[in-house]
Amino acid sequence: MSLVVQKFGGSSVSDADSVKRVARRIVETRRAGHDVCVVVSAMGDTTDDLLDLAKQVSPLPPARELDMLLTAGERISMAVLAMAIASLGHTAQSFTGSQAGVITDEVHGKARIIDVTPGRIRSALDEGHIAIVAGFQGVSQTTKNITTLGRGGSDTTAVALAAALNADVCEIYTDVDGVFTADPRIVPAARRLERLSTDEMLEMAANGAKILMLRCVEYARRYNIPIHVRSSFSHKDGTLITDKPAEGEAVEAPIIAGVAHDRGEAKITVVGVPDHPGMAAQIFRVVAETEANIDMIVQNVSAAETGRTDISFTLPKSDGQHVVQALDRVRDQIGFESLLYDDHIGKLSLIGAGMRSNPGVSATFFRALSEANINIEMISTSEIRISVVTRDDQLDDGVRAVHSAFGLDSADGEAIVYGGTGR
Amino acid sequence: MSLVVQKFGGSSVSDADSVKRVARRIVETRRAGHDVCVVVSAMGDTTDDLLDLAKQVSPLPPARELDMLLTAGERISMAVLAMAIASLGHTAQSFTGSQAGVITDEVHGKARIIDVTPGRIRSALDEGHIAIVAGFQGVSQTTKNITTLGRGGSDTTAVALAAALNADVCEIYTDVDGVFTADPRIVPAARRLERLSTDEMLEMAANGAKILMLRCVEYARRYNIPIHVRSSFSHKDGTLITDKPAEGEAVEAPIIAGVAHDRGEAKITVVGVPDHPGMAAQIFRVVAETEANIDMIVQNVSAAETGRTDISFTLPKSDGQHVVQALDRVRDQIGFESLLYDDHIGKLSLIGAGMRSNPGVSATFFRALSEANINIEMISTSEIRISVVTRDDQLDDGVRAVHSAFGLDSADGEAIVYGGTGR
Numbered sequence: 001m002s003l004v005v006q007k008f009g010g011s012s013v014s015d016a017d018s019v020k021r022v023a024r025r026i027v028e029t030r031r032a033g034h035d036v037c038v039v040v041s042a043m044g045d046t047t048d049d050l051l052d053l054a055k056q057v058s059p060l061p062p063a064r065e066l067d068m069l070l071t072a073g074e075r076i077s078m079a080v081l082a083m084a085i086a087s088l089g090h091t092a093q094s095f096t097g098s099q100a101g102v103i104t105d106e107v108h109g110k111a112r113i114i115d116v117t118p119g120r121i122r123s124a125l126d127e128g129h130i131a132i133v134a135g136f137q138g139v140s141q142t143t144k145n146i147t148t149l150g151r152g153g154s155d156t157t158a159v160a161l162a163a164a165l166n167a168d169v170c171e172i173y174t175d176v177d178g179v180f181t182a183d184p185r186i187v188p189a190a191r192r193l194e195r196l197s198t199d200e201m202l203e204m205a206a207n208g209a210k211i212l213m214l215r216c217v218e219y220a221r222r223y224n225i226p227i228h229v230r231s232s233f234s235h236k237d238g239t240l241i242t243d244k245p246a247e248g249e250a251v252e253a254p255i256i257a258g259v260a261h262d263r264g265e266a267k268i269t270v271v272g273v274p275d276h277p278g279m280a281a282q283i284f285r286v287v288a289e290t291e292a293n294i295d296m297i298v299q300n301v302s303a304a305e306t307g308r309t310d311i312s313f314t315l316p317k318s319d320g321q322h323v324v325q326a327l328d329r330v331r332d333q334i335g336f337e338s339l340l341y342d343d344h345i346g347k348l349s350l351i352g353a354g355m356r357s358n359p360g361v362s363a364t365f366f367r368a369l370s371e372a373n374i375n376i377e378m379i380s381t382s383e384i385r386i387s388v389v390t391r392d393d394q395l396d397d398g399v400r401a402v403h404s405a406f407g408l409d410s411a412d413g414e415a416i417v418y419g420g421t422g423r
Numbered sequence: 424m425s426l427v428v429q430k431f432g433g434s435s436v437s438d439a440d441s442v443k444r445v446a447r448r449i450v451e452t453r454r455a456g457h458d459v460c461v462v463v464s465a466m467g468d469t470t471d472d473l474l475d476l477a478k479q480v481s482p483l484p485p486a487r488e489l490d491m492l493l494t495a496g497e498r499i500s501m502a503v504l505a506m507a508i509a510s511l512g513h514t515a516q517s518f519t520g521s522q523a524g525v526i527t528d529e530v531h532g533k534a535r536i537i538d539v540t541p542g543r544i545r546s547a548l549d550e551g552h553i554a555i556v557a558g559f560q561g562v563s564q565t566t567k568n569i570t571t572l573g574r575g576g577s578d579t580t581a582v583a584l585a586a587a588l589n590a591d592v593c594e595i596y597t598d599v600d601g602v603f604t605a606d607p608r609i610v611p612a613a614r615r616l617e618r619l620s621t622d623e624m625l626e627m628a629a630n631g632a633k634i635l636m637l638r639c640v641e642y643a644r645r646y647n648i649p650i651h652v653r654s655s656f657s658h659k660d661g662t663l664i665t666d667k668p669a670e671g672e673a674v675e676a677p678i679i680a681g682v683a684h685d686r687g688e689a690k691i692t693v694v695g696v697p698d699h700p701g702m703a704a705q706i707f708r709v710v711a712e713t714e715a716n717i718d719m720i721v722q723n724v725s726a727a728e729t730g731r732t733d734i735s736f737t738l739p740k741s742d743g744q745h746v747v748q749a750l751d752r753v754r755d756q757i758g759f760e761s762l763l764y765d766d767h768i769g770k771l772s773l774i775g776a777g778m779r780s781n782p783g784v785s786a787t788f789f790r791a792l793s794e795a796n797i798n799i800e801m802i803s804t805s806e807i808r809i810s811v812v813t814r815d816d817q818l819d820d821g822v823r824a825v826h827s828a829f830g831l832d833s834a835d836g837e838a839i840v841y842g843g844t845g846r
Binding site for chain 2: 020023056058064066068069071072075078080084086091092093094099120144
């Protein structure tokens with residue numbers, strides 16, 4: 001008998017009917033002979049409704065109380081799901097993050113899991129119950145206050161519990177059939193990937209694929225937990241994310257996993273930076289103090305006649321104005337000339353573990369973009385990824401050109417909407 | 424500096440605006456120099472909405488999960504209330520029943536408080552916070568599962584916390600100005616009572632006054648906690664329920680506290696019971712097994728010619744059909760002739776601690792009912808109470824007649840609706 005952790009997001013439990021559908025799915029797994037621990041997000045719009053309520057009483061709610069409020073969302077969904085399972089003739093017990101032993105640091109709103117001590121979950125499973133755990137939440141080790149894990153938190157809860165329970169697999173149920181070679185909304189011929197390494201999934205997630213959050217994949221890699229991303233609306237296999245070799249599989253993995261894209265970044269250019277040692281360090285120290293996450297960085301070759309250079313970097317649009325203001329405040333101190341802010345960029349990334357040993361990949365990549373008349377503004381690479389920044393209105397053409405150039409198009413593309421998994 | 428526990432029911436926190444109003448009230452108390460611990464119920468219709476949701480997925484939800492679901496209600500209200508207080512410039516921290524140390528037995532849906540260990544509340548108060556505690560909920564000592572206290576549970580939470588914290592007073596905020604000499608909807612001239620002993624309040628509560636639940640008053644009496652019942656819509660003093668003598672008060676308490684009435688009971692008559700020893704015991708053992716709460720009992724004098732008697736008793740209407748069915752199943756075994764079920768009765772009770780030493784009370788009482796042509800069907804008494812059962816359509820006339828006969832009518836009655844305090 002194996003132990004399966006199943007995670008259902010808010011869109012899978014949006015109303016009573018979908019809760020009942022998810023309950024049937026869980027009971028099927030139980031009846032197939034597996035122990036089942038379920039992680040569930042808040043139902044549909046519950047979180048937004050609670051946030052609205054908070055705004056009505058306070059312009060800036062204290063973070064501790066906001067976490068207390070939001071965690072009511074999973075409390076509702078998990079109890080209702082346990083009831084729906086009970087009405088199918090199986091016993092289920094629901095547990096808050098705190099009861100499930102999800103111990104975090106004390107950073108409200110984006111707490112990190114420090115430890116998982118799932119004694120009560122283990123007992124519930126041993127007694128034959130299906131265990132339902134509230135995703136997205138935990139309890140601070142130091143303050144004993146209730147915390148939330150931030151975006152993608154329920155996926156992280158699921159993987160962390162799978163690791164602590166030594167589960168055989170962590171199934172993440174979502175509204176698409178798995179991870180695709182590209183966003184099917186842009187590339188109708190995109191194919192579902194059967195397997196993906198955690199390195200590849202990390203690069204996909206970090207470069208715009210919204211299907212799994214980075215933290216969750218990092219956790220799975222560290223504890224060697226296979227993640228099965230699959231649809232809650234069908235019984236088809238999804239995508240298995242694992243570094244374990246497939247059984248009986250001797251052939252090499254495909255060179256390319258897929259093409260990711262990201263419309264969520266903006267570019268800031270610091271113009272006319274005096275070309276002295278330490279200038280870049282000063283600039284990025286100011287940026288770091290805003291806690292913005294910088295992605296790509298390009299520094300132009302210094303113009304000999306002026307002794308000045310331009311430094312460009314990309315970052316999430318949501319951090320953009322904040323960083324511009326911070327830099328503007330130190331303009332005289334650093335001595336740069338001006339700031340440019342550009343939020344009409346797109347990022348395109350080609351990802352594949354096989355790149356390491358296939359030197360022709362970048363040539364094919366740039367030829368494909370060139371033939372599609374895509375202008376490249378910035379480039380960055382890792383061992384298993386090449387990324388470029390383009391104009392945002394050229395991004396879709398670029399994704400299709402690259403996807404096609406690497407032979408990723410399927411004969412009959414599945415027309416499936418590629419979406420996020422909620423929190 | 425004194426410590427005040429304030430309890431606000433669901434009708435006092437029905438929406439964002441009323442939460443803000445309650446927050447101002449709490450902050451006023453804090454600014455007056457008191458430590459404040461607040462107990463709050465779920466907002467407005469939240470509990471009903473959650474029950475509806477449960478019904479949509481399960482005809483008979485497991486009690487453990489129903490408690491888990493319903494306790495989301497106070498989690499929302501307490502966090503939102505803490506936010507509203509914070510936006511007024513005071514710090515507040517909210518605590519679940521479990522965090523507040525409300526330890527109960529394991530009976531889901533109607534758990535009893537076993538102990539209160541308010542270490543975290545005490546710390547929060549010592550650090551200068553206003554503490555907000557979820558009413559109606561606790562955690563089982565044995566199973567560690569979340570429990571709810573059942574009807575009136577939030578009042579009980581408030582009094583139990585007041586006792587554990589050694590508070591100076593427990594203020595129960597409601598939608599009326601206090602405890603009245605009678606229901607002002609029936610007796611417009613009813614007066615607010617300034618003080619009431621716990622014995623009197625217990626009799627009032629047990630005999631139909633819905634303003635406080637029995638359990639909460641019992642708790643207050645046992646731990647000697649004064650309860651101040653007052654309106655959340657005005658700053659007037661309400662009714663103080665206490666056995667401590669008022670300062671400087673040497674005069675005797677009034678003979679009569681008030682007139683309570685109850686439309687919630689039904690009468691069952693077991694007709695033609697063989698008049699042997701042990702018959703009544705058999706009947707009431709059957710009734711006890713249904714867990715119904717019996718109130719008044721009358722046994723007629725046995726008719727010599729038949730050797731049979733009739734036994735009548737009253738009980739909550741909600742238990743009626745259930746008990747009739749249970750008795751019907753043992754008709755042949757006990758040998759009675761038939762069962763009568765009458766749910767058109769009303770109960771009228773006159774309550775006053777001064778009755779003990781004023782023998783004329785019952786004469787005045789029965790004369791008043793007689794002059795109003797009220798037919799009396801059953802009578803029961805305690806040291807400080809006389810109750811009668813009448814036809815339900817005569818009840819209001821009876822209440823007015825008795826109220827008037829004991830000089831309780833005020834010159835200018837306050838027209839205030841007399842209602843429950845929610846849960």
